Amino acid sequence: RKEVEQDPGPFNVPEGATVAFNCTYSNSASQSFFWYRQDCRKEPKLLMSVYSSGNEDGRFTAQLNRASQYISLLIRDSKLSDSATYLCVVSRSAGNMLTFGGGTRLMVKP
């Protein structure tokens, strides 16, 4: 079983739609969680950290469920510019290392 699992997609949605991605992780000792965004042939960029109580940044909402070991990302009012791959990222048990999921590809169509 992979340490961090994501549905690779692609998710094809029209502009203005709401879309949600889930991610499951296997290490119950993980303490820090992030969503990154990666555009085609570019480097990953931090989208947002994920906090225990859930957090929102504009159109983006992240949730963490420690009991079930999953993380979600909700994007409201999708824009064409949201088209990218979204990486779920989880800290490892020790040190400052992260484990990256394989990513979920989102394509927003006009």
Next chain:
Amino acid sequence: DVKVTQSSRYLVKRTGEKVFLECVQDMDHENMFWYRQDPGLGLRLIYFSYDVKMKEKGDIPEGYSVSREKKERFSLILESASTNQTSMYLCASSLSRQGVRPQHFGDGTRLSIL
């Protein structure tokens, strides 16, 4: 803003060559990392460093070594390049504080070994 700079965007080398990939960060981060990213395999950690002259093996260190002589610079070395090392290489850095901090990436180096 954190700036992580990788020396080359594209690099073509031959089998058996010794290859150096350089990475510099300007935010006084303690931690630096080297990953490779391949289709279907995601990002895989090669080596990382917590401090100057410190290095630790990641998940796939075979065929690679690293050097960290200065805090801001972390070099990845392919001792004898092979075709299966053709990949996108990404350098990242992060702060070392309480809790695990997010990593900030350079633009990446697309390396082809012929």
